Amino acid sequence: MDRQPEVAQPRPAPSLRAEGVTAGYGGVPVIRDVSIAVGPAEIVAVIGPNGAGKSTLLKSLVGILRVTSGRVVLGDGDDVTNRPPEELARRGVGYVPQVNDIFEPLTVLENLEMGGYLLPAARIKERVDEVGKVFPALPPMLKRRADKLSGGERKMLAIARVLMLDPKVLILDEPTANLSPKLADSLLHEHVKRLAGVGKAVLLVEQRARAALEIAAWTSVLVSGTTRLEGRPQDLLRRPDFEELFLGAGPARTAREESDEKENEKS
Ligand SMILES: Nc1ncnc2c1ncn2[C@@H]1O[C@H](COP(=O)(O)OP(=O)(O)OP(=O)(O)O)[C@@H](O)[C@H]1O
């Protein structure tokens, strides 16, 4: 029994799990019967082509989009299916959306303060200091307007804003979109990994599938609204067809990368 070569670490008990979730827009399901779980100090990545339903899945987990069947559960059995987003935030689920992730006309400090809206005033100030230690680039720019930030600074602020409530679970929708490959790498390898390192359960949607596989303990491949494949990255990568099917530069991926590059040229 104790001679098992290459035994992977067991996955932690989930902090958040979705069981057979179906959700969509205007009564039409976009994701069907999707299950996923993430536990403390674990990074779980969801990858898949444009339009696969990755953002839809995240929105259904955090109460922005109605779950029509299935459940969303916190910890060891706290059913939060279709609870409002504020309640999820109060219960320790932080969500950084793919777009509209900060308030542009406000300063960095004001954005952080708004992120702490559920806290007593004195606590907000303390949290700004604590979050500043997680992202040391932020404290020197507290007075700057958020719309003046670079792409990388902006994403840091978006994550920092959500960290204000010290969430147990952090849900990130494509945090590296519009970042240069170098910045994307440092965001994932330094910041996202560090957040898992301090015990956060991190559920990450990423277009940069390879980079996601490098940092994730578990990966789910979403295609056309259903889970096509899931497993540990090293196991997925061992499959002979995986590269070709899911890491190849399909048309959608190429278009996205091109637009990312254009975006980077601007900044
Ligand atoms: N608000 C909406 N109303 C109606 N349909 C929507 C809405 N948002 C997304 N959809 C549709 O749902 C499907 C899944 O979209 P979703 O944004 O979840 O994909 P995604 O995997 O996050 O894609 P991307 O990688 O481009 O971000 C798409 O067909 C999209 O057109």
Ligand SMILES: [Mg+2]
């Ligand atoms: Mg999306």
